[in-house]
Amino acid sequence: MAEGAFRAAAQTRALTCALDSAGTASYHRGSPPDPRAIAVAQRHGIDIAGQAARQVERDDFYRFSHIIAMDRANLEELRTRAPRDATARLAMLMDAVEGERGQPVADPYYGDDAAFEAAWQHINRGVDGWVEKLLREVAQQSA
Template identity: 40%
Template sequence: MKLLVVCLGNICRSPMGEGALRARIAQERLDWISVDSAGTSGWHAGEPPDRRAVACARRHGVDISSLRGRQLRREDFFDFDYILCADHDNLAEARALAPEHARERAVLWLPWAGIAGATVVPDPYYGGQEDFEQSWALVDAAARATVQRLLRRDDSGIIPT
């Protein structure tokens, strides 16, 4: 199973989401799930995550400092099972880029994961620490729910105990 977390610039929400997912996947020892992140824009390609995102993730025990931004590519729809989008704009951009047969792979991450009461991860870029904490809380909840969803899938490769 391959998951791609997508936001606008790939320096705040999606690297935090990638980090949260990697942490939850490692915690459950689910080595059959791989994760990456990308942005719908190429503004920050090759750059590390925003220093505030790095600090926020670090406060929660996750190191995302080695991640580097990249832009979402059409090929990603052939390489990944799900494109987990942070908000409606990211979803629209991703689906516009997708080959027609693969558009359904792009989903709003929070509803897809089963997070009640929230549909988008707000962009903390123009905010302060509290905005990054709010985004972290949502991506971490989505990461936990994503792992649980994949563990429940009949075709997940996990044999029930």
């Protein structure tokens, strides 16, 4: 859901960036998003049905300027995997939201449709914060 939400927010705000979503575990590799996630995103006008899960790769730590985790466990796993000379900055999604730094996005997988909707709302707050943060970074680099 986060990739779809981020793509939409970036497009709306004319932020040009390369982005992709990946997990730290390999067990969903190649699978589409959960049908409940697809339905929630679709209700918000975003199609994520064509996405496929992949696992974080070593090159990601150089290819992207930021790698954003949804919770502390995944952030710690990313820190463990990051090469010593990695250039990507690691953070959590909610770090860009005033008053929510370090807060996880609850995994809705074992919940009902309402849990997926709540996760969508939480994700969108984080995405909006990151898009604004990245736009400020781009403006500072251009100045």
